[in-house]
Amino acid sequence: DQQVKQNSPSLSVQEGRISILNCDYTNSMFDYFLWYKKYPAEGPTFLISISSIKDKNEDGRFTVFLNKSAKHLSLHIVPSQPGDSAVYFCAASSYGGSQGNLIFGKGTKLSVKP
Amino acid sequence: EAGVVQSPRYKIIEKKQPVAFWCNPISGHNTLYWYLQNLGQGPELLIRYENEEAVDDSQLPKDRFSAERLKGVDSTLKIQPAELGDSAVYLCASSHGGGAFFGPGTRLTVL
Numbered sequence: 001d002q003q004v005k006q007n008s009p010s011l012s013v014q015e016g017r018i019s020i021l022n023c024d025y026t027n028s029m030f031d032y033f034l035w036y037k038k039y040p041a042e043g044p045t046f047l048i049s050i051s052s053i054k055d056k057n058e059d060g061r062f063t064v065f066l067n068k069s070a071k072h073l074s075l076h077i078v079p080s081q082p083g084d085s086a087v088y089f090c091a092a093s094s095y096g097g098s099q100g101n102l103i104f105g106k107g108t109k110l111s112v113k114p
Numbered sequence: 115e116a117g118v119v120q121s122p123r124y125k126i127i128e129k130k131q132p133v134a135f136w137c138n139p140i141s142g143h144n145t146l147y148w149y150l151q152n153l154g155q156g157p158e159l160l161i162r163y164e165n166e167e168a169v170d171d172s173q174l175p176k177d178r179f180s181a182e183r184l185k186g187v188d189s190t191l192k193i194q195p196a197e198l199g200d201s202a203v204y205l206c207a208s209s210h211g212g213g214a215f216f217g218p219g220t221r222l223t224v225l
Contacts, residue, residue: 004156034213043118043205043216044157089156101170102147102207102214104156 003027004092006105013112019077021108023090026071030092034102035064035075038087047088048075080112116140118217120206126223132194135220139187139208146183147214148191149205157205157216163189196224 005024013019031052036044050057050064057064063076077084090105119138127133139146144165149157162170165186183189201224207214
């Protein structure tokens with residue numbers, strides 16, 4: 001049973017527009033959430049994270065929103081650039097990430113078209 | 115600062131052969147993870163170390179997989195014997211609280 005779900009396998013966006021990647025989770029013990037970006041033949045790269053005590057965290061063009069009541073988080077990329085084309089993984093853990101394991105979704109492949 | 119180092123990057127073996135993967139985490143990172151990633155899937159945890167102690171190996175198939183982190187720094191993951199279904203990317207990651215940082219992975223092909 002998947003604890004972290006990314007229901008959209010792929011997303012295509014025009015350059016300059018907003019990309020919104022979604023993630024749902026089922027385990028109410030999760031209190032730390034992360035987004036990773038992965039290019040082919042490379043390991044996942046940490047992008048941005050959010051603790052459950054917040055509902056928003058922003059880093060440049062990347063913003064993560066957390067809705068705990070809905071057990072839903074999303075990653076917004078504004079403006080999207082062709083270099084953002086990659087597979088994005090949502091991950092979650094308990095205990096602020098320091099003691100728990102990271103549980104990953106299956107990923108969403110983002111394609112940003114020039 | 116160097117990232118997580120893994121070797122080899124690619125490995126092709128015949129089934130029933132043994133194989134080993136090596137990982138050197140980021141300096142100062144006490145937590146080390148081994149993940150398995152199949153095509154089209156997210157990484158799945160195999161084992162997590164806190165220093166030299168394996169604190170979670172519940173997902174490690176212990177009949178054929180083994181891992182060690184003897185001095186609490188680098189780690190080795192071994193498969194013996196390998197099966198066709200073991201073909202995947204094996205990722206090592208390390209952390210010091212918060213998010214984990216991944217190495218480039220070892221792509222294993224079992225023929």
